[in-house]
Amino acid sequence: MGLVVQKYGGSSVSDAAAIKRVARRIVDTKKAGHEVVVVVSAMGDTTDELLDLAKEVSPVPSGRELDMLLTAGERISMAVVAMAISDLGHEALSFTGSQAGVITDSMHGKARIIDVTPSRIRQALDDGAIAIVAGFQGVSQDSKDITTLGRGGSDTTAVALAAALGADVCEIFSDVDGIFTADPRIVPAARRIPRISYEETLEMAACGSKILHLRCVEYARRYGIPIHVRSSFSTLDGTWVSDESKGSDQTDMEHPIISGVAHDRSEAKITVVGVPDKVGEAATIFHAIADAGVNIDMIVQNVSAADTNRTDISFTLPATDGPAGMEALTAVQTAVGFEALRYDDGIGKVSLIGAGMRSHPGVSAKFFGALAEAGVNIEMISTSEIRISVVVRGEDVDTAVGALHRAFDLDAEEVEAVVYGGTGR
Amino acid sequence: MGLVVQKYGGSSVSDAAAIKRVARRIVDTKKAGHEVVVVVSAMGDTTDELLDLAKEVSPVPSGRELDMLLTAGERISMAVVAMAISDLGHEALSFTGSQAGVITDSMHGKARIIDVTPSRIRQALDDGAIAIVAGFQGVSQDSKDITTLGRGGSDTTAVALAAALGADVCEIFSDVDGIFTADPRIVPAARRIPRISYEETLEMAACGSKILHLRCVEYARRYGIPIHVRSSFSTLDGTWVSDESKGSDQTDMEHPIISGVAHDRSEAKITVVGVPDKVGEAATIFHAIADAGVNIDMIVQNVSAADTNRTDISFTLPATDGPAGMEALTAVQTAVGFEALRYDDGIGKVSLIGAGMRSHPGVSAKFFGALAEAGVNIEMISTSEIRISVVVRGEDVDTAVGALHRAFDLDAEEVEAVVYGGTGR
Numbered sequence: 001m002g003l004v005v006q007k008y009g010g011s012s013v014s015d016a017a018a019i020k021r022v023a024r025r026i027v028d029t030k031k032a033g034h035e036v037v038v039v040v041s042a043m044g045d046t047t048d049e050l051l052d053l054a055k056e057v058s059p060v061p062s063g064r065e066l067d068m069l070l071t072a073g074e075r076i077s078m079a080v081v082a083m084a085i086s087d088l089g090h091e092a093l094s095f096t097g098s099q100a101g102v103i104t105d106s107m108h109g110k111a112r113i114i115d116v117t118p119s120r121i122r123q124a125l126d127d128g129a130i131a132i133v134a135g136f137q138g139v140s141q142d143s144k145d146i147t148t149l150g151r152g153g154s155d156t157t158a159v160a161l162a163a164a165l166g167a168d169v170c171e172i173f174s175d176v177d178g179i180f181t182a183d184p185r186i187v188p189a190a191r192r193i194p195r196i197s198y199e200e201t202l203e204m205a206a207c208g209s210k211i212l213h214l215r216c217v218e219y220a221r222r223y224g225i226p227i228h229v230r231s232s233f234s235t236l237d238g239t240w241v242s243d244e245s246k247g248s249d250q251t252d253m254e255h256p257i258i259s260g261v262a263h264d265r266s267e268a269k270i271t272v273v274g275v276p277d278k279v280g281e282a283a284t285i286f287h288a289i290a291d292a293g294v295n296i297d298m299i300v301q302n303v304s305a306a307d308t309n310r311t312d313i314s315f316t317l318p319a320t321d322g323p324a325g326m327e328a329l330t331a332v333q334t335a336v337g338f339e340a341l342r343y344d345d346g347i348g349k350v351s352l353i354g355a356g357m358r359s360h361p362g363v364s365a366k367f368f369g370a371l372a373e374a375g376v377n378i379e380m381i382s383t384s385e386i387r388i389s390v391v392v393r394g395e396d397v398d399t400a401v402g403a404l405h406r407a408f409d410l411d412a413e414e415v416e417a418v419v420y421g422g423t424g425r
Numbered sequence: 426m427g428l429v430v431q432k433y434g435g436s437s438v439s440d441a442a443a444i445k446r447v448a449r450r451i452v453d454t455k456k457a458g459h460e461v462v463v464v465v466s467a468m469g470d471t472t473d474e475l476l477d478l479a480k481e482v483s484p485v486p487s488g489r490e491l492d493m494l495l496t497a498g499e500r501i502s503m504a505v506v507a508m509a510i511s512d513l514g515h516e517a518l519s520f521t522g523s524q525a526g527v528i529t530d531s532m533h534g535k536a537r538i539i540d541v542t543p544s545r546i547r548q549a550l551d552d553g554a555i556a557i558v559a560g561f562q563g564v565s566q567d568s569k570d571i572t573t574l575g576r577g578g579s580d581t582t583a584v585a586l587a588a589a590l591g592a593d594v595c596e597i598f599s600d601v602d603g604i605f606t607a608d609p610r611i612v613p614a615a616r617r618i619p620r621i622s623y624e625e626t627l628e629m630a631a632c633g634s635k636i637l638h639l640r641c642v643e644y645a646r647r648y649g650i651p652i653h654v655r656s657s658f659s660t661l662d663g664t665w666v667s668d669e670s671k672g673s674d675q676t677d678m679e680h681p682i683i684s685g686v687a688h689d690r691s692e693a694k695i696t697v698v699g700v701p702d703k704v705g706e707a708a709t710i711f712h713a714i715a716d717a718g719v720n721i722d723m724i725v726q727n728v729s730a731a732d733t734n735r736t737d738i739s740f741t742l743p744a745t746d747g748p749a750g751m752e753a754l755t756a757v758q759t760a761v762g763f764e765a766l767r768y769d770d771g772i773g774k775v776s777l778i779g780a781g782m783r784s785h786p787g788v789s790a791k792f793f794g795a796l797a798e799a800g801v802n803i804e805m806i807s808t809s810e811i812r813i814s815v816v817v818r819g820e821d822v823d824t825a826v827g828a829l830h831r832a833f834d835l836d837a838e839e840v841e842a843v844v845y846g847g848t849g850r
Contacts, residue, residue, distance in 0.1 A: 053501070054504075057512060068500060078478065080494060093489065099569070144545075
């Protein structure tokens with residue numbers, strides 16, 4: 001008997017049939033003796049349809065009103081999920097983000113959770129009901145306006161509620177079976193990772209793995225909430241994300257050195273050409289970028305050419321922020337005195353992640369050896385204690401991912417069957 | 426400069442184009458120097474679509490969850506209306522029923538308003554913004570659950586806010602030009618009524634006029650809020666509903682004796698045949714009906730037949746309540762000892778309404794004379810101080826309405842042009 005928070009994404013509640021299937025799964029969890037809190041996203045394409053409607057009346061709708069509009073999506077799905085559960089003979093009560101006590105700041109469209117005060121959820125559980133909560137939304141502390149949490153918002157809602165309620169686990173359901181050693185569409189031999197640390201999951205999320213959002217993993221790590229990433233189409237175990245140093249049933253000896261290979265095609269590279277090599281020029285450049293609200297990822301500065309005393313600075317950023325970044329730099333061109341800007345969105349980032357590389361020398365050598373052997377040219381390099389990332393040409397990403405996956409013995413002995421729609425095996 | 430509450434129904438906000446038109450109209454009112462509060466219904470068929478979705482997962486969805494689901498409809502329309510206004514350069518803030526301070530009891534699906542505490546609306550107006558409020562919804566005082574107000578709920582929201590804010594007028598916009606002396610689809614010569622009392626409007630609503638709901642008019646009368654019923658497709662004056670005794674610019678002398686002719690095809694008649702004529706039998710019958718939650722309208726009891734000492738009791742009720750009524754009566758047949766039940770849904774009710782009939786004798790004579798001349802047979806009669814209603818065969822309704830309209834000189838000298846989509850004439 002424990003408290004389980006489950007989160008179902010939009011594809012798991014895409015229509016009435018899907019909602020009924022999810023309801024049965026929720027009821028099964030309840031019948032197994034658990035208290036159950038369920039966080040739901042909007043049904044299927046609802047959010048996109050609401051966005052389209054907004055754009056029909058206003059090219060740049062106000063953030064407050066857009067949040068009011070979009071939160072209708074979860075309101076619909078949570079009520080219908082609650083009805084489907086009631087229809088199975090179990091009590092279910094739905095709650096908006098505001099009713100669930102999800103208190104945020106006032107940044108419409110990307111609000112941060114400040115506090116979670118789930119007294120109504122606790123009461124519903126005490127009354128024997130299943131609580132259904134709208135994901136992705138909250139209410140601002142100052143103005144009491146409805147807010148949305150932005151990307152990864154529903155997963156974050158689930159983890160935040162799990163933390164506030166002292167849940168035993170937060171189960172994140174989607175249409176994939178868990179976190180894999182690489183994207184199975186690129187590497188057919190990729191294996192599901194049964195257990196992984198918060199730290200490694202954070203690195204994978206930061207490096208382009210789409211399964212869990214950085215923000216949700218950060219929240220889970222801070223509060224020590226184990227996340228179980230699993231498929232809503234099967235009852236198989238998925239991937240457990242937790243702090244393995246605290247009481248995992250696996251010893252470190254058994255833990256593989258490398259967890260997986262991640263890739264990301266969503267970044268672009270800006271090169272600032274001919275920057276005068278004097279103190280403060282780089283600071284001016286990166287201040288301009290930061291002021292435009294753009295996050296940069298990797299940075300490389302060439303050794304200054306002796307004859308010109310000028311250098312090139314390259315950095316990567318989300319391609320969606322590309323225009324804003326270029327605009328911000330153009331505005332400081334005269335002040336900085338650089339020669340030109342180059343923009344390149346034909347790049348890809350490939351990363352090797354593994355907590356084990358901390359204590360195992362030779363990982364870098366094998367990494368670069370494998371890429372060289374595969375004929376992949378490297379444009380930029382960045383490393384952390386548990387990660388090596390390189391920027392390569394976009395068309396080399398698949399080759400690089402496959403080569404690294406093989407080199408670090410991640411390939412499955414047999415290709416693991418990915419079971420959809422089944423109930424066990 | 427005054428405070429205007431406007432209410433736009435579903436047909437006025439059916440799509441993005443309609444919403445933009447409504448937004449221009451709202452902005453025009455604001456530009457004319459008024460403070461503006463707008464109550465909106467759900468867009469077009471949204472409510473029906475949400476009901477269909479609910480039925481797909483549960484044949485009898487819980488009232489709490491159904492209210493949570495349906496209120497998503499107004500949430501969408503109010504946010505989009507607010508965006509459309511912002512796009513015209515005016516600040517607009519949307520508020521849910523709960524945020525607007527619409528406090529109700531806990532009767533999901535047909536909640537009654539207990540209190541309205543519109544402090545956030547007042548603040549928005551003080552800040553120079555236009556406030557957009559979701560109609561049809563509130564929050565229950567006890568459980569803080571979302572409720573819906575049932576039929577006529579959006580109009581009632583508008584009048585209740587107008588009362589709480591001390592508005593100068595509550596404008597109810599729909600796709601008709603106002604209240605007419607009869608349904609123009611039946612009587613082409615029907616005229617728009619420029620002014621009418623609350624009392625007469627209540628009688629018309631109770632007698633089948635669909636323009637304003639009884640509940641909304643009752644609320645307006647209690648708080649003395651003038652209602653202006655008008656078309657969202659034109660800028661013409663519609664019908665002013667107010668307490669004419671208090672400072673109308675029309676004298677009583679000018680007020681016509683008769684306001685209009687209403688009709689209603691939505692009722693059915695139940696006849697309880699052979700009821701023993703002793704004290705308390707009628708009470709048992711009507712108790713049974715009341716316990717089934719059915720409201721009855723007109724009642725006729727025949728003179729008891731001397732030989733059998735039995736009588737027939739007929740009454741009308743909403744046809745939708747017919748099955749419940751028949752079931753309740755069947756359950757008491759043995760106890761009461763009546764002989765049979767007859768059910769007839771082929772009836773119609775025709776009513777003549779006019780505050781002037783109080784002081785003008787001869788209205789009844791002319792009423793029954795006109796129907797006799799038109800060959801309309803009368804099955805039941807009921808009267809109030811300002812109304813005469815009769816039940817006739819359904820197929821005689823049109824004839825009866827036309828005959829009364831002519832007999833009481835309500836026909837327009839020229840047929841008034843009903844202008845749709847224009848902005849003036």
